[in-house]
Amino acid sequence: MLGNKTLKSTLFVGLLTIAGMAVSFQANAACNLVSTIDGKPLNIKATAEDSEAAKTFLETCKNPYNEIFAKDPAALKKLGKRAYNYNNCTGCHGGKLEGVMAPGLRKQPEGGQSQWDNQWVYPKNATDKGMFETIAAGTPGKSAKGTMFIWHKQLPGHTGDGLTTDEILQAIAYIRTEYAGNDGKTWLK
Secondary structure, three states, X not given: OOOHHHHHHHHHXXXXXXXXXXXXXXXXXXXXXXXXXXXXXXXXXXXXXXXXXXXXXXXXXXXXXXXXXXXXXXXXXXXXXXXXXXXXXXXXXXXXOOOOOOXXXXXOOOOOOOOOOOOOOOHXXXXXXXXXXXXXXXXXXXXXXXXXXXXEOOOOOOOOOOXXXXXXXXXXXXXXXXXXXXXXXXXXX
């Protein structure tokens, strides 16, 4: 029969093992963001100013604003469209996501402005994680229309005052809700 000390030690080691597995699982569950330019890790962390939606995204790589805006059109207009418009996405991607100096962000009619109008320039943008990485840290300029600037305020060299995680996620959700294509492309993953 085990002594009292042995039993306590065994229980303690067992609890430590379980705790270690939980910490390991949480570390593996984190959203590991990488640069669209070079594939290097992006050092974007949750901050005190981030909403619960932003913190959830940084853990799961799923954008909670997609569901929020799909259920609440008023929030879409107030937050999503405003994040897109006020942060000057319109200057390059157009007020109706049609593309101006940069690719369109919704399905375009045949004969659109460029080869990129009905597909993502970067296929990773079919996912919330991929689109976030592209907006947050910029692009290398795969299309003839040039590069995209670094926008996330936590990254060195960001444009202007930079954007928060929430602002980028809200703009992404707006883009997702505006896509009206039925062409079988995976734009809404």
